[in-house]
Amino acid sequence: MxxxxxxxxxxxxxxxxxxxxxxxxxxxxxxxxxxxxxxxxxxxxxxxxxxxxxxxxxxxxxxxxxxxxxxxxxxxxxxxxxxxxxxxxxxxxxxxxxxxxxxxxxxxxxxxxxxxxxxxxxxxxxxxxxxxxxxxxxxxxxxxxxxxxxxxxxxxxxxxxxxxxxxxxxxxxxxxxxxxxxxxxxxxxxxxxxxxHTTGLTWSKTAPRAPAGGCPPPPPPGPPPPSVDLSGSSGGGDDNRNALFAAINQGSDITRALKHVSDDQKTHKNPTLRTTTAPIRTGPKPFASPAPRPAASATPKLPPVFELDGKKWKVFCLILSRTLNFLKQVVYAYKCNKSCLQVKNKINSIILDNCKKMGLVFDDVVGIVEIINCRDIKIQVMGKVPTISINKTDGCHVYLSKDSLSCEIVSAKSSEMNVLVPNKDGEFELPVPEQFKTVWDGQKLVTTSTEIAG
CATH class of the missing domain: 1.25.40.330 (Adenylate cyclase-associated CAP, N-terminal domain)
Known part of the structure; x- marks a missing residue:
């Protein structure tokens, strides 16, 4: 080094x-x-x-x-x-x-x-x-x-x-x-x-190499393991095989050499033997070969999708940002990662499903904006939206405009939710409660958010 x-x-x-x-x-x-x-x-x-x-x-x-x-x-x-x-x-x-x-x-x-x-x-x-x-x-x-x-x-x-x-x-x-x-x-x-640098950082092909004398070469590999002679040319190999076959040919008589274990030496009949501390083997088990692990089924990579199906725009696995212009239609974005989706003009509704690290910018939504099974999502409302639904999502920041302050935000099974509201000094960030307290008042259940919520 x-x-x-x-x-x-x-x-x-x-x-x-x-x-x-x-x-x-x-x-x-x-x-x-x-x-x-x-x-x-x-x-x-x-x-x-x-x-x-x-x-x-x-x-x-x-x-x-x-x-x-x-x-x-x-x-x-x-x-x-x-x-x-x-x-x-x-x-x-x-x-x-x-x-x-x-x-x-x-x-x-x-x-x-x-x-x-x-x-x-x-x-x-x-x-x-x-x-x-x-x-x-x-x-x-x-x-x-x-x-x-x-x-x-x-x-x-x-x-x-x-x-x-x-x-x-x-x-x-x-x-x-x-x-x-x-x-x-x-x-x-x-x-x-x-x-x-079309395929990567371009290096000179004629100049000397930069790492000359930089790193020592790796140590040489150790000697190979001793080979096992299976040819049977040595006398010792023949004797061992003959002894093995002779033991096999004994049949049921081979168990005569086993030692008899009395009842007082059996752990399932003598509970006191179970408390004794036996030496623990620290090395690998003899002759034990590791069980082969099942090959993980690779999730097939699907091509990105950006198409209109009836009145629904399907957006799947898009990496680059898209600017959409349409009216009275629905946007459904699925498994978009590290991307930004911008929707201009009015749209009926927008759904983000299974998206990660995604930004959504839109002007006006007539119906609802739904965030489902997502992570690290940022939503910016430029115009108006009546309802934003957040379900099973971790990390969701909602930036409201002055025209969308009456928006209803409905959340369930979600965490790290924040709403940023504009004011005279810029923006004021408010956390959405995540923890609630429910009590019985004698007639019905009353649920309120706890003080540490958010």
């Missing part, structure tokens, strides 16, 4: 020298030839373009947004350093690659930790948008399709960027420009990955 750390340090020094040479020569690349660092120069276009604009607007907003942006700048610097290393080195071993990826991984964790430490921030939606999408920088470890991963992480931020647009639409245009600049970072990164 000491050699590995020394290697990484030498690579960092080499990268610094190349950057200094590039700055003095005015070529704008990271190597003398420029060919191996073409994708580094393309990455700099993102850094100097949408990322720089995002940093500038974050500084203008200030506060937690500016601090978060400084962490994002460090994350992009770490990724650029990795790209420089890849442009001047052949692909290393998995162990060395893991070490090279650590700076990017730590930067991502720092960005996400900052959001969790500032959940009471007035700009929490800004922090959440960044925190939900920053894992997109992990595309360097994705193969063979890193581009869809970046798109998936961008969609994960859509729920919060929409909330920023809604909250500051008529207040401060700076925040609207901030959302536009931030989203464009991931859009440009998708195009960049698609063009320069």
């Amino acid at each position: 000491a050699d590995l750390a020394s290697l990484v340090q030498r690579l960092e020094v080499a990268v610094g020298r190349l950057e200094n040479m590039s700055g003095s020569g005015g070529s704008g690349g990271d190597s003398a030839g420029g060919a191996v660092s073409a994708f580094v120069e393309a990455f700099d276009v993102i850094v100097n373009g949408p990322l720089a604009l995002y940093l500038s607007l974050s500084q203008k907003i200030g506060g937690d947004v500016q601090k978060h942006a400084d962490m994002m700048k460090q994350a992009f610097n770490s990724q650029r350093q990795l790209l420089v290393t890849a442009s001047s080195s052949q692909k290393p071993s998995d162990a060395v690659l893991t070490t090279l990826l650590q700076p990017v991984s730590k930067a991502i964790q720092q960005v996400q930790a900052f959001r969790e430490q500032n959940r009471t921030s007035p700009l929490f939606n800004h922090l959440s948008a960044v925190s939900e999408s920053v894992p997109a920088l992990g595309w360097v470890a994705m193969a063979p399709k890193p581009c869809p991963y970046v798109k998936e992480m961008q969609d994960a931020a859509m729920f919060y960027t929409n909330r920023v647009l809604k909250d500051f639409k008529e207040k401060d245009k700076t925040h609207l420009d901030w959302v536009k600049a931030y989203v464009s970072i991931w859009t440009e990164l998708q195009n960049y990955v698609k063009q320069h």
